[in-house]
Structures are given as C-alpha cells and as structure tokens.
Amino acid sequence: MGLLTFKGGIHPPDRKELTKDKPIAEARPPRTVAIPLSQHIGAPCKPVVTIGQDVKKGEMIGEPGGFVSAAVHSSVSGKVIATGEFPNVMGRMVPSIVIENDGKEEWTILKDNPDYANLSSDELKEKIKAAGIVGLGGAAFPTIVKLSPPKEKPIDTVIINGAECEPYLTVDYRLMLEKPHEIIEGLKVLMKVFGINKGFVGIENNKPEAIKAMGKATRERQDVEIVIHALEVKYPQGAEKMLIKAITGREVPARGLPMDVGVVVQNVSTTFAIYEAVRYGKPLIDRVITVTGEGVRESKNLLIKIGTLISQLIEECGGLQDSTGKIIAGGPMMGFALSSLDMPVTKGTSGILVLPEDKVIHTEEFGPCIRCGRCIDVCPMGLMPSMLSIYSEKGFYEGSKEYNLWDCFECGSCAYICPSKRPIVQFIRLAKSLTKP
C-alpha cells in the first residue's frame, strides 16, 4: 500500500536523532511550580485555593470557567505561596498559582477503575473532564469539548495522531515505543465514548519502530478493529485536517471542524493521558516533553510536572551551550520563541528547543516577493501565502481576506520554503490581528 498523505507540504530535516533513542526519564522534582490557570483555549479557570493553603498532588486548584475550559490540578504536594499574574510561553501575563513543593509527593485520593471498560460513554466523559485533559499537541483545546459534538454531527471515526511531524520532537514517538498498550486502551476508550468500533492510528513512515510497536499492541487486542496507517514523511502531516484527509480522504470544510466530517483526532500524548484519567482517575498534572536542540548540552525526553520552570529543565539537561540564539517552547515550525527561561511548562508545551546562534535565521533583512510560487505549492490549505504577505506588507489587511486569510493555520511551510526569507507567518498574524474573520 502506498503511503497516505495530503497535497502540499515541505521536507525539513527532522533532527529527531538527537533524542529518539533516549527513554523517557522522570525529571527531578521541582522546588516550586507555577501553574497558570489558563493553559488551554477557552475560558480561564477560577482559583479554588488561597495563599498559605496546603494542597496535595492531584488536587484541583482551578475549576473550569465555562464549557470550553479545563480544570487545573496541583502537580506537587505542598503549600500555595503566591497567586498573581505570571508570563506564559506565548508572552502573555496569565493568572497563576505558585506552589512550594514539600517533596512528600502525597497524592490526593484518586478513584481507581480496573473495570473502566464497562463504564458508559457519559461516565467516561465525566472522568476525562474531571482530569482537565486538553490537546497535548500544542493547541491545548479542551478534550471534553471535542468529545461532545452536537447531535446533528455524529462521529464515525476516531484517529490517533502519531505523525509528530514537527522536527526535533520525539514525545509521541517515545510514548508509542514505551506505552503502546496504554495508547491503544486510550483509543478504545475514545471509541467507546462515540460507540464506534473502528479506530485509526496515523504514524509518519520515519518512525518504523513506533509503527511496529503499535501494530504489535493492536494485534494483541482482537476485540476491536484498529488500523495503523503509515504516512508519508512530510510537514505538516500531523495537522488535524491534513491527517484526516490522508487517512479518510475527507476534507474538513474551510473554517470547519473535524466533527463536521464525523471525525475526532486526538494526539498520542493526549490519548495516553485519557487512559490514565479513566483507568486511575489521574488528573493531567504531568506530561512528556523533549528538551533538545544543538544549543543544549544534553538532549532528553523528560516526564515533567506541569508548572516546572523551563530554567530548571535546561539545568537538568546540562545547561545551555555558549552561543544560544533562540529558546523555543514547542517545535521549530510552530513553537514560540521565549524571552526568558523563568516560565512554566504548561499542558500544551511539547518541547523546549534551543537553537545556537548560527542556526538562527535573521528575517529582518528579507527581500521582495519574486512570485516564484513555492509557497503556493507547499501550502497545505491551498492558499496563496505570497499574496497574503504582499497585502499585509502594504497595509491592505482587509484585502488579504479575499485571499482566505482566516483559513491559514500558521504551519509556517510558506515561510520555511520562501527563497526571499519573507516572514510570511508574521505578516499573516499581523493581518489577522487587525481584521475580523
């Protein structure tokens, strides 16, 4: 069978060799954690603890502020020592709760469910909601919302996203190697939620070990039908719409959601978190991240507690090399460049990438668009990034809407391929910030 894929896309060097053979290790316990009350898309949480209060590991410290929201829990046991506005990785100030770790690792009472397979759809959803699970691929969209489509949009397909097309990152790869059974169980939970009995896993073909491990775990479960698909190695293969197109052939309508074509996509890390929430009642208080890049002394895959400061993780990886150029939260294609290391890792942070100075491309001296059309060929959404960038550069922000400005999901393929080194994504964000959809 040929490899499944979508139209467009780019082939950046994947640089996964830095961490792909390093097993997931637990990070050293942090002295303090700073847990933002808004780690997800949607309404921020309302704090339910006050300064001086003792909290246990796994205890809820912020309750959802609405339907599109997700609870946050303490990742350590200890004392609340501060509340207030702290910067997050996107550079915004967000209300956060700072907890001093007493090192005792005392858990709050969790409800174990050995026979979770017999729970009803609503019971499963309740557990996922209580655990505060959000999409761990980067966007951090509350999972419960994805699992609660309106009645007129029935779901018939669940896809687990194991593409991990961002260069450098190896979080999902390591999880698929080390926890394949748990991920398949997580997928089964999702299938149960929607009452369907066919599921898919999509994995890029540059991860043969993961395809093998997941395939083996699947074959040991004969009760349901799960298909593992090898995908062409191409960025952004892991973008929801591209993945759905590759696996099902369905095109999510422009500005629509996967549920519009009856599909729900969850990434590997999220599926693992769903399993842990349903099986052990464990809230989302830790996650696996990749600390990597040529600018850090020792690259690692770490299991970290949410709220751990990035500075501590860098320290644990041997510190920075002498010529640090950029520190990025997330992958190199869609991650956020950080201005400080004193920021906490949140649920949506899949990696910390440190690029040395000589690997940083300075885009302040970009050239004019020579209309070569490369960006049009690679745009997975079939847009004309060249026109968007020219309109935005000249200040015609409204005009750029004619060229489907709001269909862009900022994957960065255009800016990657541009021979004039134009900051196309920046132009597009500028236009988006000054117009309404």
Place this chain on the structure above:
Amino acid sequence: MKKNTVIVSVSPHIMSEETVSHIMWTVSLSLFPAFVMAVYFFGPRALFVTALCIISSILSEYFVQKAMKKKITISDGSAFLTGLLLGLNLPASLWSLNPFTIHVPIIGSFVAIVITKQLFGGLGYNIFNPALIGRVFLMASWPRAMTIWNEPTAAFVAFDAKTTATPLGILKEEGIGRLIEVFGDKVNLYTQLLIGHRSGSIGETSIIALLIGAAFLLYKRYITWHIPASFLGTVAVLAWIFGGKGTCLFTGDPLLHLLSGGLILGAFFMATDYVTCPSVKTGQILFGIGCGALTMLIRLKGGYPEGVMFAILLMNCFTPLIDRTIRSKVFGAIKVKTK
C-alpha cells in the same frame, strides 16, 4: 551564555537554504551550454555582445539603485541574468557592423534594467520580462542592425561575413522548399537546427544545449513543466493544423517550428520567469497556451518571421488578470459553496 540575550521572533524558526541569489545564479549557469555553443558557432563576437550586456546591466542596476537611494542588490544575480538573457537574444553581428553598433546592447540593457525593472519597483514588481522589453526597444529603434543575421562564423571581426536570413525568415519569404534546398535535405535541416549551426540570435540556435540547461532546471525544480509544455504543445498543434501549404489543414511541420526561432529559449527560460508569469499552475498552463497561440499567429500571419518575444510580452500583460482569476484551490472550499 556569552551575552545575556536571546532572539525572539515569530515561527517558523527554521528555514530552507534556498535563496533568491542562488536561484538566479543557478538559472544563469543553466544557460552556460547554450552560451558555449554560441561562442563556438558565432566566434568571440557572441562573447563580446553578451559580456557587454551583462556588464552594462549590472552597472545600470548599481547606478539606478544608488540614484534612488535603494539597497544595492547587484550581487543577487538578477541583473546578471537579465544581461545574459538580453545578450543571448541579440544577433552576434552587432559587434562588427559598420557603422559600429556596440552602443545598441548597452542601451538595451539600460532599458531592461532601469525602465522595465527598477522604475516599476525593482525585483518582483516588474510587469514585463526586462530582457525582452530591452530587445523590443532595440528592434523598434535599430530595426536594420537588429535583423542582420550572419552565417555562423568563428571569425573575430566579421565585417565581411555573409548575411543570410534565419530559417524562419526563409520559411516566411520563400517557403519550405527553399529552406530544405539551403540545408541540402530534410534530415540535414533538422540536424543543423538541433545542433544550432544556423543564423539567429546568439543563444537561441543550439537546441541541444538549451535542452540540457532546461533539463537541469526541471531536475532542480527551478521550473516546472507547466509553461514549457503548454507553450510548446500549442505551437506544435497549431503548426500542424495551420502550418501547411496554402489552405490545406493538418499538413504543417510541427518539428520545424519547434526547432527554429527563439522558441526553446523563450519557452524554458523567458516565459518561466517567476516575476512575470502566473504563480498558480493552472494559470501557468493558460499562460503557456496563450504564448503558443500568439507565437503561431505572428509566425504564420504576422509581419515578423518570429513571434516568441511578442507572444511572451503580450501574455505578461495578462499575468495579473490570470493571477486574479485563477486562484489556487483552497482546502475544503467546495463544501462551503454548496452550503
């Protein structure tokens, strides 16, 4: 950390190594085989005319950018490429005519760079292919000097070189019979056309050399098949249908039309100019068909024996319109329309 600063910018944080100047220099390199063949057939005169165009193009770019207080970008190779293309589109005889006509390539370069490119906003903003406008300007200003074609000779200065019409000129004025007579037989005609042993512009004659360069560009994906294939395909079909004697349809000789004139140079190296051709592939096919149709209209019905240059320039006019009308297909767009 040496200094306590890090760089913050919008994603993506990695980029491909491709640059505009790398593209320009690579395209220039791909014209090298044709240039070598030109020097072989037309002697050092071909070298002098081409070098003159390149040097005056680069100097024009330098001085106009200086005058307009813009950043000097002569090292990006685009002025070099424009000069090279203009040179390859001129007759080698410009070097050795009496009276001297060596100011002609210099003025052509000035028109190409200053008027066609920089006054329209510089690289990326010109509507017309600069080298072709340079040539059109020279055709209108020095029609005689621009249409004196020498027989291929490697002589250093060839004041006495025999002038002769180009194969397309003979075809237009005297017909296919005379053309075959000049070259001996039909096989020899095709062979000479392929190798490039014929009169014509410096860089247009050696089809083999041009195809090597074109294959290199296609392999490197600097150009795609869309424009050349639709351009050449249209020429071939129209030549077959309407290129025959008198009113007999479907008796034309497509191969003759494909191998002669500036078609190969135009279709692979001039019509594919990024700036002046449509950027969406469907639009490029339309653009190529338009180029082919106009070329054949001029060749068969027009006053000039060759129409590639005018065809490309006329289609350049349509590029903005094509780009506005034929857009890329947006992912998921069809379903929205049916709602």
